[in-house]
Amino acid sequence: MSGLAAWLIQRLSALYLGAFTVYALIRLSLADSWSHAAWSDWLAAPWNAVTLWLAALALLLHAWVGGRDVLLDYVHPIGLRVVMLTGLAGWLLGSGIWFTATLLEVM
Amino acid sequence: MSEWLPIRFLQRPGPRDGRMHFSIYRYDPESGEAPRQQEYILDDLSPDDMLLDALLRLREVDETLGFRRSCGEGVCGSDGMNINGRNGLACITRLGTLADPVVIRPLPGMPVIRDLIVDMDNFHHQHQRVEPWLQPDAPPPDREQAQTPAERERLDGLTECILCGCCSAACPSYWWNPERFLGPAALLQAARFIEDSRDTATEARLEQLDDAYKLFRCHTIMNCSEVCPKGLNPTEAIGRIRRRMLGRHV
Ligand code: SF4
Numbered sequence: 032m033s034g035l036a037a038w039l040i041q042r043l044s045a046l047y048l049g050a051f052t053v054y055a056l057i058r059l060s061l062a063d064s065w066s067h068a069a070w071s072d073w074l075a076a077p078w079n080a081v082t083l084w085l086a087a088l089a090l091l092l093h094a095w096v097g098g099r100d101v102l103l104d105y106v107h108p109i110g111l112r113v114v115m116l117t118g119l120a121g122w123l124l125g126s127g128i129w130f131t132a133t134l135l136e137v138m
Numbered sequence: 139m140s141e142w143l144p145i146r147f148l149q150r151p152g153p154r155d156g157r158m159h160f161s162i163y164r165y166d167p168e169s170g171e172a173p174r175q176q177e178y179i180l181d182d183l184s185p186d187d188m189l190l191d192a193l194l195r196l197r198e199v200d201e202t203l204g205f206r207r208s209c210g211e212g213v214c215g216s217d218g219m220n221i222n223g224r225n226g227l228a229c230i231t232r233l234g235t236l237a238d239p240v241v242i243r244p245l246p247g248m249p250v251i252r253d254l255i256v257d258m259d260n261f262h263h264q265h266q267r268v269e270p271w272l273q274p275d276a277p278p279p280d281r282e283q284a285q286t287p288a289e290r291e292r293l294d295g296l297t298e299c300i301l302c303g304c305c306s307a308a309c310p311s312y313w314w315n316p317e318r319f320l321g322p323a324a325l326l327q328a329a330r331f332i333e334d335s336r337d338t339a340t341e342a343r344l345e346q347l348d349d350a351y352k353l354f355r356c357h358t359i360m361n362c363s364e365v366c367p368k369g370l371n372p373t374e375a376i377g378r379i380r381r382r383m384l385g386r387h388v
């Protein structure tokens with residue numbers, strides 16, 4: 032993923048995250064309870080779970096392109112860059128797996 | 139008079155009673171001495187004099203002062219330099235627009251050969267990499283190959299570049315990755331040939347630019363468009379290339 036593809040992913044994920052944040056804020060301010068039970072109920076609806084999961088995916092992709100851009104701009108020693116890119120990818124991937132697992136558990 | 143005092147920005151620009159102070163970057167890599175700013179004073183200046191006129195007068199007094207110039211009227215692109223923190227052409231910069239003292243340095247991010255003369259090899263190499271010539275697949279016609287006015291209009295703002303380097307030398311992305319990021323000047327030239335109705339290598343050109351570095355290190359900081367002494371807009375040209383790339387996929 033480079034060039035135009037990365038650039039597009041950055042824009043599209045930003046759009047989705049923007050829309051999702053607005054939706055989430057409205058939804059939260061309208062909720063009558065923020066209890067665990069209310070959360071579980073909300074997530075039990077597949078539509079909600081999928082929307083949330085997509086938001087997490089968009090966040091991770093956005094962070095990947097952004098973090099990669101910073102490293103390509105500023106970290107020039109090739110070895111260090113590879114280590115940092117791998118670290119970033121590993122961390123984001125791990126977060127994604129952790130989030131998916133947690134989501135499946137509470138659904 | 140100090141360069142950093144806020145009062146500098148309140149002051150009326152230009153010469154006062156015909157006098158102006160100049161602080162000019164001096165460096166000769168072969169001398170082994172560190173770079174320094176040298177102070178000069180000139181009298182009998184008018185606000186309508188160009189900075190290049192002042193530099194030429196200074197060189198009469200100090201013939202070791204190194205800078206490039208040729209046309210003296212904003213056409214050849216050889217006297218790009220950093221003037222009071224902003225890249226521009228000395229020959230079309232009026233003294234009346236400049237705060238006193240005028241601090242002059244070489245174009246940032248380019249290796250200094252001597253004083254205000256920088257090594258532009260990398261800049262020109264990046265220009266070459268976009269293959270800045272027409273590539274039609276048909277053999278050239280016997281008569282001129284006319285464009286419609288609309289086709290020609292698409293090249294407005296792209297053909298006027300004089301390759302002075304002011305834009306690329308103001309671009310942080312070019313400073314960080316001068317060998318891999320083509321820089322605004324070269325990308326403006328890429329757009330110039332991508333937009334040309336007579337050029338048939340458009341696909342290959344777009345393909346070539348679609349990697350992480352050549353174009354996509356541009357973060358739309360817009361320093362390039364802000365400084366271009368010819369009033370061109372490389373940021374917009376880069377945006378046009380991006381849109382053409384998108385167009386290929388939809
Ligand atoms: S785009 Fe403007 S600033 Fe850049 S090289 Fe061309 S004329 Fe100079």
Ligand code: SF4
Pocket residue numbers: 308309310311312321322355356357358359360361362363372373376
């Ligand atoms: S818009 Fe792009 S090319 Fe122009 S100064 Fe900014 S990063 Fe450089």
Ligand code: FES
Pocket residue numbers: 206207208209210211212213214215216217218227228229230
């Ligand atoms: S001397 Fe030719 S552009 Fe200034």
